[in-house]
Amino acid sequence: MSQDTTPASLTASEAARRIRDGELTSQELVQSCLDRIDAVEDSIGAWTHLDREYALAQANAAQDLRQAGKGVGPLHGVPVGVKDILDTSDMPTENGTVLHRGRRPMKDAAVVERLRAAGAVILGKTVSTELAVYSPGKTKNPHDPTRTPGGSSSGSAAAVASYMVPVAVGTQTNGSVIRPAAFCGVFGFKPSHGLIPRYGILKQSPPLDTVGVMGRTLEDTALLADVLIGHDSRDPHSRPMAASQISRIMAEEPPLEPNLAFVRTPVWDQAEESTKDALRELCEHLGEIQIMDLPPIFDGALEDHRKIMEADLALSFAREYRDGKDQLSKVLREMIERGQQVLAMDYNDAVARIADYQAEIDEIIHVFDAILTPATAGEAPVGLDATGSPAFCTIWTLAGVPALTMPILQGPNGMPLGAQLVSAKGDDARLFRNARWLLGTLNEE
């Protein structure tokens, strides 16, 4: 994965700057990414749809616009990978299932509209697990092809990690952005629920579904988040708000030295010893860090998440189950069948508790500036028949709070390991500022 001097190795921020300043053309950048894809895609399998000529045609159009002095957005001419559960009006969107093979939506997801408005080149569609749940696609971990890249945003994480594209979009309903990002060794960000609109994206579970972003640097991750965050009334959970300013606030110095809490969730025992050690070492590097357990109310959080997600899968994929049950994976079929049995009052009870979880996290963030916690139990597991446990992401997804994984640790086999920073709902920008401070602290040593 080592960086080289080709345009494909540039960050999105730097590439955008060079294109803006005339030092690089979008065609050169896209061609460099395509060359990289030609070299490594066979062994990684990050893409489900990629039309090289069409990608270059978009690059030409971006370059023409720039030449004409028009529409140079923050991602002008920069290629982006898009998970294949986001509708694209000009490419297939097959949602990781054979049941949707050949599907060609006529509209763009809100997120894709925003990417195009920012000038991005939609390079292609990245592999999703089956209907963005657990059953893996063809993608392998770029650091070790015998290991899972994680899921469900497998292709997005692998493509960014292997320099096929500088940034990519994924989604998370349990651990589908943070986990693959951590396994593949890139930054992954799941914003607060309601910030990035989900119109035109495969619906799994509206209280949980969250769009997220991946990049090789914190700056790129922030840049892509700023482009995608914004109100869209076509998503009923989308929150009206002023323009996102993550990049700007991230660049500021924290007014006080951030005070982190190392938080052990109810799944802490599932963490591998090497993960505990790595986190412990990180805490020592950072100095005085309070170690704490989540309050007992969180003991039921994973069960609440399971109820909500499975009941919603049963409704969202009712047609797929009814007409194509045999072509669903066993794991998804069983989730749907459990979900069919969930009672409305139990579902709504669990949904109502989301506010309680948020309030408890608010309490922590009232005292501490961010929560530090593992992103996964350990390194990406060996084997391509599963995508690893999402358990270290579940609580933060359920609570709808922002979570960011940073590829700053290493596992016992030299695989990347993520450190996850979490904050209170809505506090996405300060989360990035604290992450930048943390990275800076590590680099000083």
Next chain:
Amino acid sequence: MSQDTTPASLTASEAARRIRDGELTSQELVQSCLDRIDAVEDSIGAWTHLDREYALAQANAAQDLRQAGKGVGPLHGVPVGVKDILDTSDMPTENGTVLHRGRRPMKDAAVVERLRAAGAVILGKTVSTELAVYSPGKTKNPHDPTRTPGGSSSGSAAAVASYMVPVAVGTQTNGSVIRPAAFCGVFGFKPSHGLIPRYGILKQSPPLDTVGVMGRTLEDTALLADVLIGHDSRDPHSRPMAASQISRIMAEEPPLEPNLAFVRTPVWDQAEESTKDALRELCEHLGEIQIMDLPPIFDGALEDHRKIMEADLALSFAREYRDGKDQLSKVLREMIERGQQVLAMDYNDAVARIADYQAEIDEIIHVFDAILTPATAGEAPVGLDATGSPAFCTIWTLAGVPALTMPILQGPNGMPLGAQLVSAKGDDARLFRNARWLLGTLNEE
């Protein structure tokens, strides 16, 4: 019910003007209402909590403020009746059930805060049916004590109809504002879902629960609605929006002569012949009116409403059922028991269809200016053991669209009968403008 010349007979708008202009004091008005209550409350039973001295103390305070030239709001010094499921920091709130006897909340419902900010005197708490569902309280219909006042906002409707208070607040989850208003012969308005915040109000079913208002004139109904509409983030369904302008827009002339649609819902067959005749005559008075049935999608609407409401009752009243089952009415117990069986996927499927119902009503309001339809099947039924059928309200509550009942018809026994005007979600102000036009048209004849 005939009007007299005491201050209690004034409209809220006129009383507020006289208090503002120094022609009337709040004490005189409140005392007049209390006199009226002394005269008729024994035979009507509209109030569950009424502290005469405390009401007068509020009137004194309002008058002192006015004297000091401070805080003269749109309801300054005007008494308002508040349904006893809205929390009041200074009066009991017992939710119509013996299980909550002696309950004294420490905070005001958002709506009560808004009333106080507008200068209103909270005269007292009006009778609600058991937990705002079907089982009646003590209230009798002011027009005939052998007949139901309707429910669940029984006391609010009866108090306004019998000149005990000029305006009152109620709530509707099925037909609980429109039905009692129609049965008691007053105006009743259920705004679009999400306009009036529900913080501090007994929760039955969040997708359905709606605060509504009652008055003896359209102007008073609009005035009270304008005071109560507004965003409050403590209600997650509350919509951020600019200030309500129902009164202002209502006063304008419609740019075109309104074009009404007489709509027969799937429960049309439940309407009494005399109701059908009364509506038919009204349509003839109004000239060319298109008669239409709702599209077939609405055939399942009452069942969708039932599923949502009963599943939510099961959760909202889980504690009451678990610990006080024997002190719940049989009808509520059975609703809760059915609700306990509703599956999450069926519930969420029904909730998802709300948007489809709204879209169909939008289509109608794209062509017509308002829907005209009965408010109830007929006059208030004889008997005080039930509150009458809410079926003519259910669809509009489920769809979250604004509905207004006007006391302009009469039943075969001389009891009031309501004509219901309905519009598209969010189009509350034009609904009032069209209602004013309709009332004007009738008065011309």
